[in-house]
Amino acid sequence: xxxxxxxxxxxxxxxxxxxxxxxxxxxxxxxxxxxxxxxxxxxxxxxxxxxxxxxxxxxxxxxxxxxxxxxxxxxxxxxxxxxxxxxxxxxxxxxxxxxxxxxxxxxxxxxxxxxxxxxxxxxxxxxxxxxxxxxxxxxxxxxxxxxxxxxxxxxxxxxxxxxxxxxxxxxxxxxxxxxxxxxxxxxxxxxxxxxxxxxxxxxxxxxxxxxxx
Amino acid sequence: xxxxxxxxxxxxxxxxxxxxxxxxxxxxxxxxxxxxxxxxxxxxxxxxxxxxxxxxxxxxxxxxxxxxxxxxxxxxxxxxxxxxxxxxxxxxxxxxxxxxxxxxxxxxxxxxxxxxxxxxxxxxxxxxxxxxxxxxxxxxxxxxxxxxxxxxxxxxxxxxxxxxxxxxxxxxxxxxxxxxxxxxxxxxxxxxxxxxxxxxxxxxxxxxxxxxxxxxxxxxxxxxxxxxxxxxxxxxxxxxxxxxxxxxxxxxxxxxxxxxxxxxxxxxxxxxxxxxxxxxxxxxxxxxxxxxxxxxxxxxxxxxxxxxxxxxxxxxx
Numbered sequence: 001x002x003x004x005x006x007x008x009x010x011x012x013x014x015x016x017x018x019x020x021x022x023x024x025x026x027x028x029x030x031x032x033x034x035x036x037x038x039x040x041x042x043x044x045x046x047x048x049x050x051x052x053x054x055x056x057x058x059x060x061x062x063x064x065x066x067x068x069x070x071x072x073x074x075x076x077x078x079x080x081x082x083x084x085x086x087x088x089x090x091x092x093x094x095x096x097x098x099x100x101x102x103x104x105x106x107x108x109x110x111x112x113x114x115x116x117x118x119x120x121x122x123x124x125x126x127x128x129x130x131x132x133x134x135x136x137x138x139x140x141x142x143x144x145x146x147x148x149x150x151x152x153x154x155x156x157x158x159x160x161x162x163x164x165x166x167x168x169x170x171x172x173x174x175x176x177x178x179x180x181x182x183x184x185x186x187x188x189x190x191x192x193x194x195x196x197x198x199x200x201x202x203x204x205x206x207x208x209x210x211x212x213x
Numbered sequence: 214x215x216x217x218x219x220x221x222x223x224x225x226x227x228x229x230x231x232x233x234x235x236x237x238x239x240x241x242x243x244x245x246x247x248x249x250x251x252x253x254x255x256x257x258x259x260x261x262x263x264x265x266x267x268x269x270x271x272x273x274x275x276x277x278x279x280x281x282x283x284x285x286x287x288x289x290x291x292x293x294x295x296x297x298x299x300x301x302x303x304x305x306x307x308x309x310x311x312x313x314x315x316x317x318x319x320x321x322x323x324x325x326x327x328x329x330x331x332x333x334x335x336x337x338x339x340x341x342x343x344x345x346x347x348x349x350x351x352x353x354x355x356x357x358x359x360x361x362x363x364x365x366x367x368x369x370x371x372x373x374x375x376x377x378x379x380x381x382x383x384x385x386x387x388x389x390x391x392x393x394x395x396x397x398x399x400x401x402x403x404x405x406x407x408x409x410x411x412x413x414x415x416x417x418x419x420x421x422x423x424x425x426x427x428x429x430x431x432x433x434x435x436x437x438x439x440x441x442x443x444x445x446x447x448x449x450x451x452x453x454x455x456x457x458x459x460x461x462x463x464x465x466x467x468x469x470x471x472x473x474x475x476x477x478x479x480x481x482x483x484x485x486x487x488x489x490x491x492x493x494x495x496x497x498x499x500x501x502x503x504x505x506x507x508x509x510x511x512x513x514x515x516x517x518x519x520x521x522x523x524x525x526x527x528x529x530x
Contacts, residue, residue: 020321020324020325020365021324021325021328038331039327039331039332039337040328040331041328041329041330041331041450042325042328042329042365042366042368044365044366044369044441044442044445044446044450045437045438045441045442045445046437046438046441047500048438048493048496048500050493063493068365070321070364070365071402072364072401072402072403072404073365073404075403075404075408076404076407076437076441079435079437
């Protein structure tokens, strides 16, 4: 437990959800390993991967849970929403049906996750633009109206994948910072050591701090 | 009586070769010629298949033990069908009619076809025979069992059957497995049975590996994080096919108990390492290390799984 690359200030738990076959597993492998697998296998249950990135001065470890998209698996997968500070709700821009059910995924998410969870709507497979069924403006408007971040990606050609994860991790980070400020205003006895971002990231023996919003 | 001698002698070949009994296998083992052994095991399995009804009644235990050593590849199709009594099922005659019908699950099934054994020659090409028959069997099943319809995971089981036998036969075996092997319960929309399996497995860990159990608890490492797919695909999405097929042999002969046994044996064999790891480390260990731990052969794992104390009575409660 604990090596050089394991030094981080925050662990953010993020879940990947959305209909079966929209490309969740490949989005994850593109972000964490820069890999895309044409022969990706159906995800049974949940899988998991991490990547550590720099947000401002802070080292943030993204702990990303990739879930099975089939409806009946939700009883299992929804257990993983607990403690998540971010969620990517993914749909396939070439299959309108996967966009139509985003509403249901959001409801499912808000039923089980913290209300303050940061949610990003992700339209994946822009490399198949000629087969597009969901106009970008439509999805963007839906995201705006529902207070979601929005991005279109292609796990296949890497478009916006890095940006998608970076954006949501930054957003989570700022939310955490704001919350800290608020709590330190109301609570004057808060200790300096409780603010991990103020300490140098590489400092030895720092215990990672898991953040729940 | 023939079978008895043969099964004993086969054991002596697979295990130590000290006993040079009077049976035909040990005499040929002197030349340590693998093809002879194979030939002998073929003769033995040939007899078992020919006299199945009799053998099953009178030599149940010996057959079980032979299955644990692995069914020879060429006998798998027939032996699996015999083990689950899938021969001469009336539903087989409906199969071609079912294929002409439309199932509400077709879209769901289609989405998973290319994602089932995507690296296997039989299934990897788009619109190949493998993909077509896999779709056919999944669709036919979804029509005869509207409540379950189609559930992810089951296609890996059907895919394995299709690697051994024609589609009508695979369909019959799958129907049997769903009905008689708890699979139907596992794949029902509520998936409550999976929850029960997770709970039962957890109780086994608590009883047999208490230290590991405490470690899992302290790391919030839930059973479902690593074991769901063990049950839903009988390890077919965990291990490479040669290993998983051997476990599946035993599943065909003894049922879901083998998943509990192999699962606990895996934890036992990995306990020392797991105890050193945090939740993330353990997940990585399950995803990356364990799948290839037995690439040289599953015998050690299968032996260990039969040393696991499995209390069938307790499980029923």
